[in-house]
Amino acid sequence: MAEEKELRYDPALIEPKWQERWAADPALYAAEPASCGKPKYYVLEMLPYPSGQLHMGHVRNYSIGDALARHMWMRGYNVLHPMGWDAFGLPAENAALKNNTPPREWTLANIAAMKRQMQRLGLGYDWATEVTTCLPDYYHWNQWFFLRMYEKGLVYRKQSKVNWCPECATVLANEQVVDGRCWRHDDTIVEQRNLEQWFFRITAYAQELLDGLDKLDGWPEKVRTMQRNWIGRSEGTEVDFTVEGSGEKIRVFTTRVDTIFGATSVQLAPEHPLITAFAAADAALKVKVDELIEEQKKAKEAGDVGAIEKHGVATGRFALNPYSGERVPVWVANYILMDYGTGAIMSVPGHDERDFEFATKYGIEIRRVIASADAASEEPALPFTSEDGVLVNSGEYNGLSCAAAEKKLQDVAAGKGFGKATVTFRLKDWGVSRQRYWGTPIPMIHCERDGLVPVPDEQLPVVLPPQIEITQQGGSPLGRVPEFVNVTCPKCGGAARRETDTMDTFVDSSWYFYRYTDAKNAGQPFDPAIAGYWFPIDQYIGGVEHAILHLIYSRFWTKVMRDLDLITNDEPARRLFTQGMVIKDGAKMSKSKGNVVSPDDMVARYGADATRMYALFAAPPDRDLDWQEDGVAGVSRFLGRVWRLAMKYAPVAKAGQAGAPQELNGGAVKLLRKLHQTTAKITQDFEGRWHFNTCVAAIMELVNDLQAADAQLAAGEIPAPVVRELLRTLVLLLAPFAPYLSAELWAELGEAGDVLRAPWPVSDPALAKEDELEVPVQINGKLVTVVRVAADASPKAIEAAALADEKIQARTAGKTVAKIIVVPGKLANLVVK
RNA sequence: GCGAAAGUGGCGGAAUUGGCAGACGCACCAGACUUAGGAUCUGGCGGGGAAACCCAUGAGGGUUCGAGUCCCUCCUUUCGCACCA
Numbered sequence: 076m077a078e079e080k081e082l083r084y085d086p087a088l089i090e091p092k093w094q095e096r097w098a099a100d101p102a103l104y105a106a107e108p109a110s111c112g113k114p115k116y117y118v119l120e121m122l123p124y125p126s127g128q129l130h131m132g133h134v135r136n137y138s139i140g141d142a143l144a145r146h147m148w149m150r151g152y153n154v155l156h157p158m159g160w161d162a163f164g165l166p167a168e169n170a171a172l173k174n175n176t177p178p179r180e181w182t183l184a185n186i187a188a189m190k191r192q193m194q195r196l197g198l199g200y201d202w203a204t205e206v207t208t209c210l211p212d213y214y215h216w217n218q219w220f221f222l223r224m225y226e227k228g229l230v231y232r233k234q235s236k237v238n239w240c241p242e243c244a245t246v247l248a249n250e251q252v253v254d255g256r257c258w259r260h261d262d263t264i265v266e267q268r269n270l271e272q273w274f275f276r277i278t279a280y281a282q283e284l285l286d287g288l289d290k291l292d293g294w295p296e297k298v299r300t301m302q303r304n305w306i307g308r309s310e311g312t313e314v315d316f317t318v319e320g321s322g323e324k325i326r327v328f329t330t331r332v333d334t335i336f337g338a339t340s341v342q343l344a345p346e347h348p349l350i351t352a353f354a355a356a357d358a359a360l361k362v363k364v365d366e367l368i369e370e371q372k373k374a375k376e377a378g379d380v381g382a383i384e385k386h387g388v389a390t391g392r393f394a395l396n397p398y399s400g401e402r403v404p405v406w407v408a409n410y411i412l413m414d415y416g417t418g419a420i421m422s423v424p425g426h427d428e429r430d431f432e433f434a435t436k437y438g439i440e441i442r443r444v445i446a447s448a449d450a451a452s453e454e455p456a457l458p459f460t461s462e463d464g465v466l467v468n469s470g471e472y473n474g475l476s477c478a479a480a481e482k483k484l485q486d487v488a489a490g491k492g493f494g495k496a497t498v499t500f501r502l503k504d505w506g507v508s509r510q511r512y513w514g515t516p517i518p519m520i521h522c523e524r525d526g527l528v529p530v531p532d533e534q535l536p537v538v539l540p541p542q543i544e545i546t547q548q549g550g551s552p553l554g555r556v557p558e559f560v561n562v563t564c565p566k567c568g569g570a571a572r573r574e575t576d577t578m579d580t581f582v583d584s585s586w587y588f589y590r591y592t593d594a595k596n597a598g599q600p601f602d603p604a605i606a607g608y609w610f611p612i613d614q615y616i617g618g619v620e621h622a623i624l625h626l627i628y629s630r631f632w633t634k635v636m637r638d639l640d641l642i643t644n645d646e647p648a649r650r651l652f653t654q655g656m657v658i659k660d661g662a663k664m665s666k667s668k669g670n671v672v673s674p675d676d677m678v679a680r681y682g683a684d685a686t687r688m689y690a691l692f693a694a695p696p697d698r699d700l701d702w703q704e705d706g707v708a709g710v711s712r713f714l715g716r717v718w719r720l721a722m723k724y725a726p727v728a729k730a731g732q733a734g735a736p737q738e739l740n741g742g743a744v745k746l747l748r749k750l751h752q753t754t755a756k757i758t759q760d761f762e763g764r765w766h767f768n769t770c771v772a773a774i775m776e777l778v779n780d781l782q783a784a785d786a787q788l789a790a791g792e793i794p795a796p797v798v799r800e801l802l803r804t805l806v807l808l809l810a811p812f813a814p815y816l817s818a819e820l821w822a823e824l825g826e827a828g829d830v831l832r833a834p835w836p837v838s839d840p841a842l843a844k845e846d847e848l849e850v851p852v853q854i855n856g857k858l859v860t861v862v863r864v865a866a867d868a869s870p871k872a873i874e875a876a877a878l879a880d881e882k883i884q885a886r887t888a889g890k891t892v893a894k895i896i897v898v899p900g901k902l903a904n905l906v907v908k
Numbered sequence: 909g910c911g912a913a914a915g916u917g918g919c920g921g922a923a924u925u926g927g928c929a930g931a932c933g934c935a936c937c938a939g940a941c942u943u944a945g946g947a948u949c950u951g952g953c954g955g956g957g958a959a960a961c962c963c964a965u966g967a968g969g970g971u972u973c974g975a976g977u978c979c980c981u982c983c984u985u986u987c988g989c990a991c992c993a
Contacts, residue, residue, distance in 0.1 A: 083947080297912065297988075304911095304989055311993080329993060342993090374991095385991075410991045420993045429991055501992060619987085692933075693920060699986085701920055705934050708946080713933080719948090764924065772922075772932035779932090782949095851928040856974040858928055896973050902927050906973050 084715035086682025090815045094194060103829060104199040106155040109608040113153040117609045118144045119588055119648070121617030121625070122159045122206070126166065127185035129192045131657040131664055131690070131702060132618065134674050138687040139654055139696050139767070140616045141198045142811040146761045148199075149810065149835040155609055156199060157591035159206030160186050163214075163514045163580045165243055165259070168552075171545040178513045179541065182209055192674060196683045197814045199831070204594045208583035213590065214515040215536035216600040217582050220632075221518055222529050223639055229276045232527065236414075237506055239268040245510045246272060248579060249503050250305075250624045255375050258624070267372065273517060273576065275505040277631045281306055284502075284630055293650030298622040305623050307501025312485050313417065314494035316341050316394035318349070319402060325349060325394055328416030328499055331426060331462075332488075333480040336469035337444035338421035339434065341394050341405050342387065344413040345371060353390050353407075360407075363388045367409045374409075385410045385433045396421075397493040398484065399470060408433065416499050424458065431458040444468045445477065505628065507579040512543055512552035514577030522564035522571040531565050537573070551575035584625050585632035588612060588647065603641050615648035618656070626651070652765070655699040657690075664702070672702055684813035685711035691812060692771040710771075714816055717778055717809065721802050721820045724788055728802045729825040731795030742787045743797045746780060747842050750804055753777045755838035757808055767812070774808055781805075799824075804836045852877045853904040854886055862903075870897040877903040 097103055107113070120140040123133055144156040160182075167178035174181070186207060193200065206213055224230045238247040240257040251258045252265050277284075285306045288299045311330035318325060325341055343350050345367035354361035367387065374383040387408030394405050410429060411420060424434030424441040434441050445464040447455055455461070462477045472480050488494030508517070516537040518530035530537055540559045543552060553559050553575040564571035586600070592609045593601035633647045656663055659670040677686040689707040694700040739747070757770045781801065787793055793801075802824055810817040810830045821830035849861045850873055860882040864873055874895050877883055887907055894906040 300912075301988060307992065309992065327993085331993080383991085410993095412992070415992045417993095422993090427993070429993075432991095499992080622988085689933095695921085698914090698921095703920065703934070706920065709933050712947095715948090759924085766922090766924085768920095769922065769924095769932080775932055849928080853927085853974070856927095856972090861928070894973065896927095898927060902974090904927080904973050 084711075084718035084816075086684060086711075086714075086815065087679075089819045090195075090197065090683055093815050093818045094197065097197070097199075098194065101201075101203060103831060104156060105201045105203060106157075106609075107153045109605075111153050113151060115155070115609060116147045116152040116614075117155045117612045118147065118614045119155075119157065119591075119612050119616070121615075121621065122161050122584065122587060123189065124164060124166070125160045125162055125182055125185040125189055127188050129189055129196075129674050131672055131674060134196065134686065135657055135690045135696075135700060136616060136618070136654055137193070137196070137198050138690045139652070139765075140614075141687075141814075142691065142767060143614060143616075143761070144199055145811040145814065145831060146835065148831050149807070149833060151834065155204075155591065156201055157204040157206070157588075157594075158193065158198070158200040158202070159587055159591065160189075160208060161580065161584050161587075162186065162207050162209035163577075163583055165245075165511060165513065167209075167513045168511065168545050177542065178545070179209065182513075183207075195678055196674070196687060199814070204591045206587050206590050206594055208580075208587060209513070211536045211538050212597065213587075214583070216586075216590070217515040217578060218518040218530070218535050218537060219532065219600065220582075220586070220635075221578070222532065222535075224275065224635060225519075225529055227635075227638070229279060229635060230273060231276065231504075232271060232273050234269065234271045236267050237270050237272055239266045239270075241266060243511075246270060246506060246508055248506045248581070250505075250581075250627070270508075272506050272508040275507055275631075277505045277628075278500060278502055280631055280634050281308070281500045281502045282498075283634060284627065287630065287646055291646060291651075293648075295619075295651065295653055298619065298626065298651060298653065301622045302627055305502060305627065309499045309501075311416075311497060311499060312481070312488065312494060313497045314421070314488055315397060316403075316421065317397070318405070319393040319395060323349060325405070325419050326417045326494075327419045327421045328497070329421055331423065331477075331481075332484045332494075333462075333466060333472075333475075333477045334423040334426045334444050335396065335398055335421060335484065336401075336466070336472070337423040337425045337442045338396060338401075338403060339424060339440040339442060340403050340422040342408045342411050342420050342422045342430075342433075343390075343405065344411040344418040345407055345409065346413040347407070347411075347418045349419075350390070350407050353392060357391070360388070360390060364407055367407060370409050371412075383409065385429065385436065387433070387437075389437075397488070397491070404439075406437075414503070415501065426458055426460055428458050428460060442468060448476070505579075505631075507582060508576040509579055510551040510575075511577055512539070512545060514580060515582060516553065516559075517574045517576050517578060519574040520562055520564060520571045521574065522567060522569065524569060525564055525566040525571075528564055528566050528571070534565070551577070553577070581625060581628050585628045586636065588615075588629075589636070589642070600641070606642055610642060611644045611646060612648040612650075614650045614652065616652045616654065619653035622653070652696070654696050655694065657700050657702055659702045661701075672704070677704075677707060681707050681711040682714075682815070684815050685714055688714070688771060688812050691767040693768065695766050695768050697765075713775055713778070714813060716782065717805070718816065718820070720778065720781055721806070722823060724798055724802060725820075725823045725825070727788075727791075727795050728799040731797070731799030732825065737794050737796070739794065739797065740792065742784060743793050746784055746793065746801055747797060748845065749777055749780045750801055751838045751840075751843035754804060754808060754836045755840075755843055758835070758838060761811075771812060774805070774812075777805065777808075806830060807833060807836050848900060850876075850900075851902045852880060852883060853902060854883070854907050856904060859883060859886060866900070868899070870899055873897050873899065873903050877905065 118140055120136050144154050147154045162182050167182050170181045171178050238252045240247050240263055242260045242263040255265055257263045257265055285308055288302055309330060311328055312332035313326055313328050315324040315326050345364050350364055354364045387406045390405045390407055392405040393402045395402055422430040424430040425443050426445055441457055445459055446467045448464050464477055466472045466475050466480050485496040518537050520528045522528050540556050543556055560573050562571050562573045589601050589606050593605045629647050636642050662668050664671045685707055689710045692710055693706055753773045756773050760766055760770050806817050806820045817830045845866050847863055848866050850864055851858055852860050852862055860880055862876045862880055864876050874897050891908050892905050893908050896904040
């Protein structure tokens with residue numbers, strides 16, 4: 076009975092034991108200083124929001140990162156594998172409202188709970204570098220950066236229309252509005268409000284952020300494309316049309332100035348200041364304009380701005396084309412956006428689909444000004460939007476190609492001062508003010524005498540008041556705390572008001588990975604020398620949902636820090652990997668769908684190793700993963716087979732430690748061959764392909780082979796040193812995926828030290844090589860049979876073997892073999908007529 | 909509408925360069941051991957057929973000795989963008 080009990084794999088017995096040992100030995104997962112002499116490797120997973128519960132998406136993300144980190148440790152690298160908490164944000168305030176718990180307490184309790192979950196999963200983090208963004212020793216540096224950026228003109232304050240989420244009761248950045256809805260509440264429509272707000276001048280880096288994407292070849296093309304779209308660079312021309320009578324200028328932006336002789340109207344956005352002025356003098360127009368504004372707003376809220384029907388109204392005013400002097404009507408239209416370009420366009424219905432649609436509807440003249448470049452061909456139908464053509468009906472510019480005309484027209488405009496070549500970006504400055512309590516206080520003071528006064532560095536950090544009543548009413552909660560608000564002006568010493576907005580939490584996550592390199596530094600955000608050693612990040616791993624948000628802010632912040640001479644790298648991460656979602660029953664796991672699987676349940680039932688290994692086994696890491704609990708049970712059974720096998724033959728393996736090399740029999744050769752093939756396969760995958768699902772499958776195959784050889788093993792037919800190599804290497808291969816079981820078996824095999832410090836096995840190609848091959852033989856491309864030949868058999872020998880085969884002879888009898896194709900090592904194909 | 913990725917057994921998935929389709933696992937079936945089994949072990953498991961064989965990777969065409977893989981047309985799903993002038 077005793078032996079039987081010993082042969083049961085029980086993760087509940089193994090895992091807590093090692094968890095305790097690892098907790099007592101923080102050096103195991105600790106990064107070493109640069110002086111260690113090893114090559115460095117920085118592997119980073121996106122830090123979680125401390126909701127209090129890890130979800131399966133985290134488990135998957137962290138299992139991938141941990142496997143990589145463990146592999147790199149075994150490869151002899153100095154690995155930095157840190158973890159932290161994106162700890163500011165609204166849920167803490169909501170929880171405070173609901174449970175009357177202070178946000179700080181709630182957050183810190185959640186962090187403790189999630190840290191326990193991570194430790195239970197056996198994730199190998201360097202907790203000495205832990206970063207918690209809601210603590211003053213971290214957000215101090217948010218404030219410090221804010222002031223440095225203010226000094227460089229990268230922070231400014233302006234009154235503008237901003238996105239307001241009624242649910243969050245705060246302002247959102249453009250990036251945080253998805254289809255007119257809040258990124259955190261996809262059923263909450265974002266409103267537009269006019270407010271005075273703080274902005275980061277991310278547009279100053281628009282061109283560099285765009286250019287840098289070309290060099291980020293370790294990032295998924297998908298993410299790069301999304302960022303390119305978001306930045307939205309567009310080259311064109313600005314041209315002034317003059318309002319007839321008043322002489323006011325309407326500046327339009329166009330990418331097709333070559334078509335300007337075809338402009339038969341000028342179209343303005345309903346919110347264009349000139350329209351506001353026109354409407355003020357024309358009550359009937361005002362009614363129409365207000366309707367258009369309302370319509371645009373509704374479309375924006377519905378998220379289908381592109382789908383609304385185009386319409387507009389003539390203002391009764393006219394404007395003059397600066398090139399031709401032609402008089403064209405000024406319209407206001409619902410398809411013109413105030414926040415792109417200049418909020419005004421020249422409408423060229425002959426050469427633009429949208430203008431064509433509009434002009435057709437309202438009977439505005441449609442004129443051809445671009446003809447086919449090939450004079451012999453028929454004129455293409457309008458609207459003709461190609462830039463491959465020549466100008467017609469364009470006065471002195473007739474006959475020029477589109478490209479040549481654009482250049483010439485731009486020169487003329489610049490020369491005469493009514494326009495210029497220009498570049499427009501869709502990217503807008505990053506609005507960072509939030510009217511919330513649980514965030515980094517913005518370190519500015521409003522003084523009636525001195526205006527905006529930065530908080531002096533020596534007064535940082537501006538600490539959040541700990542006790543504050545959280546309510547749902549609008550406005551910054553900090554504004555209701557007199558001891559926070561009332562300060563003396565650093566300049567004049569008079570009474571002043573402290574800024575009460577806090578920073579967007581994306582500020583926190585824009586640079587946290589730099590802080591990891593020097594997390595305890597009290598005098599600066601980090602030591603540039605230490606960050607210089609670790610950066611750039613070698614591998615960043617996270618969800619694709621941050622392709623625009625976090626990942627563009629982080630790139631911006633890196634460039635700012637570089638320009639502050641804190642770092643020398645231009646980009647934060649050399650390689651980025653975006654893992655797929657975890658879904659269940661065809662839908663993303665979510666509370667509302669009731670299909671959430673708790674990591675704690677999985678760990679309690681099957682152990683951390685099985686849970687993690689299933690997360691890697693069930694699908695390739697970049698694809699969505701369908702969570703099936705039976706699959707976890709399957710992995711758990713597999714780990715049980717490994718355990719029993721290793722325990723059964725551990726004594727033989729130990730005896731093999733002293734064993735001398737000896738003559739190998741066929742069984743041993745076959746097992747060693749499989750072992751070395753498996754080693755090669757897994758090593759290769761870690762080097763780039765990352766199909767960890769097939770790595771786990773390969774280990775399963777190896778174990779199946781070992782199990783099939785059980786009789787030989789039991790009879791002692793496999794020499795002890797071979798048994799030792801087999802089991803030892805099996806445990807090493809398993810170590811990145813199942814850390815607990817590997818640690819346990821490593822000790823059971825009598826190996827000294829931690830398996831994490833053992834060198835990664837090296838595959839010997841000579842041992843991995845097959846000596847005999849099964850070569851499929853086809854007739855006319857269809858498989859007929861398989862012949863066994865030596866691995867190094869010549870094409871001639873394979874051909875001979877194929878022709879000698881009974882089945883082949885039967886099938887070719889009486890027919891002509893026209894041709895024989897032999898691919899050495901692969902197959903033979905007979906073309907038979 | 910534009911762009912990208914994907915579509916393979918009952919299910920998750922494999923097939924890295926055009927070369928034995930279905931590795932590995934789940935589920936299921938049969939058997940062994942057992943007082944018992946959510947344990948373990950052995951075998952089976954795409955479809956048709958008694959078999960020889962035939963058919964099969966979303967659909968249809970093509971290139972090739974040979975196509976899941978390359979090309980063309982179409983369908984479906986997911987994701988991103990969407991009056992950006």
